[in-house]
Amino acid sequence: MNHLDVETSVHQHGGHNPSNSDGLPIPDQLIFPGSFKDYCYPNEPAGAQDGDPDPNDNPSTLWYHDHATDLTGPSVYHGLAALYPTTDDLEDGLIARGVLPSRDGDVLLDVPLVVQDRRFNADGSLFYDPFEHDGFLGDVFVVNGKAQPFFRVQRRKYRFRLLNGSNARMYMFRFSNGLPFLQVAADSWLLPFAAARGDRILLGMAERADVVVDFRNAPSEVFLENILVQDSGRGPGGDLNNPDVRIPGTPLVKFIVEGSPVANDATVQAGTLLRPNTPIRANEIVASRSFEFNRSQGAWQVNGRFYDPERADATPRRGTAERWTLKNGGGGWWHPIHIHLEAHQVQRFNGRPPPVYNSFKKDTTLLGPGDEAEVFIRFRDRPGPFVTHCHNLEHEDDRMMFRWDVVA
Ligand SMILES: [Cu+2]
Structure with a gap:
């Protein structure tokens, strides 16, 4: 309503x-x-x-x-x-067997962290500039809608569902004391196995990472920080492998760590099996298409054409799989590309295999300037129109999008 x-x-x-x-x-x-x-x-x-x-x-x-x-x-x-959030028998089983943290009595161990940036007027209302077409950036970070939040945790493992919910800002997450991230899900889906990520995780707009963090040996105060420098809606500058970073970063959440280590903690660790993956195999591919996102006449185009909601730019057949190449036309712009309906499996990123945590199912793939991703997608039981677009929301509103239809 x-x-x-x-x-x-x-x-x-x-x-x-x-x-x-x-x-x-x-x-x-x-x-x-x-x-x-x-x-x-x-x-x-x-x-x-x-x-x-x-x-x-x-x-x-x-x-x-x-x-x-x-x-x-x-x-x-x-x-x-x-x-x-959704769950099913498999995930419920991982929780019931004590593999993934979920809750312990009244203590929530599965916690969403929706990270956004905002700008406020003097009276506390939200400021938004509709003419900021490069991408709107805030100067105050909010997590789950709150500025400068804190959260009390026990000395044990927590599952955090990190979502970059910003319009145009990318984040490089890092704990102030370098606590490592163990990634258990990428975008919508549990990984086949938990993947050690080291001390930092980059998320473009709309990307998610479910991570397990172990506070067992943490000091009494730890900050989750953003260490990525970004002053323009175009992106942070630099490239995906070497973006500009700043340590210490800007604090997003303060964790107050209390008590002594908890016994019978969740058992997940690097390599723990989670959800089996059904790969899309090269011999299933029946068509290849490429989509280049570029800028023309001060607006966005895909393969040299402006968005038209009445025109399908691809018509994959139901029950088949295709190879799509997504290319960022460059010019210093960063674009997280979101494909509706089906997961995509990144085969190659700039000609090389992607890192393991990005090589199963994704719904959004972040392209820095000039980057190119080759992905496999299988089209199943939902006919009709869908779209693919940039998830910089100001780019999306400026029609950085194309429609495609699954046909019988
Ligand atoms: Cu974009």
Whole structure:
């Protein structure tokens, strides 16, 4: 039910939903002020409607946000975004067997950390500049909507669901004392095995990383910080392998670590098996397409064409897999590319195999200036139009997007 004075549309990010419930920025999916729309989120394994359900594709950390034409940037910024965690028998089993932290009595051990940047007017209201087309940056960080938050933790393992919910800012997360991250999920999906990430994790807009952090030997106060320097909506400068960083960084959350180490802690460690992966194999690929994102006449194009909601720029066939090459046309811009409906499997990044934590299922892949990702996607049981777009929300509102249709 839309009680706003502007139109809206709801996209469940990472979800495998029917086209008419995908929140697409096409005219017949907008919910106008005073009207309503029923959405259908079946929460069933991908492939179920084709009689070939694949529970290995079940998601863990979805989120949902506004996706209305022209207004996604301001509406998400003003609050239309939230997590949508899901679970299934497999994940419940990992929790029941004490592999993944979830909760211990009243103590929550599975905690969302939605990180955003905001700018405030003198009276405390949110400031947004609709003419900041490069990408809107804030100067105050908020986590789960709160500035300068703190959180009390015990000396044990916690699962944090990190979401970069910013419009245009990328983050390089690091703990002030260098506590290591153990990544257990990338974007929507649990990894096949827990992956040691060292002391830092880069997330582009809309990307998620579920991480396990062990406070057992931590000092009594630890900050989660952002160490990435970014002064322009274009991006942080530098390249993906060597972005500008600053240590110490800007604090995002203060963790107050209390008590002595807890017995019977969650058992997950590097290499622990989580969710099996069904790979998309090269011999399944029936078509190759490439999409170059570039700038022309002060606006965004894909393969030299402006977005047209009435035109499908790709028509993959239901039940087939394709190779898509996503290329950033350069010019100093960073673009996290989000593909709706299906996970994509990154095969090569700038001609090389991607790091292991990015090589299974992703719904958003961050491209720095000139970067190129080759991905495999399998199209299953949801016919109709979907979109691929940049998740810098000001770029998205400036139509950095193309429509594609799954056809019979
Ligand atoms: Cu972009």
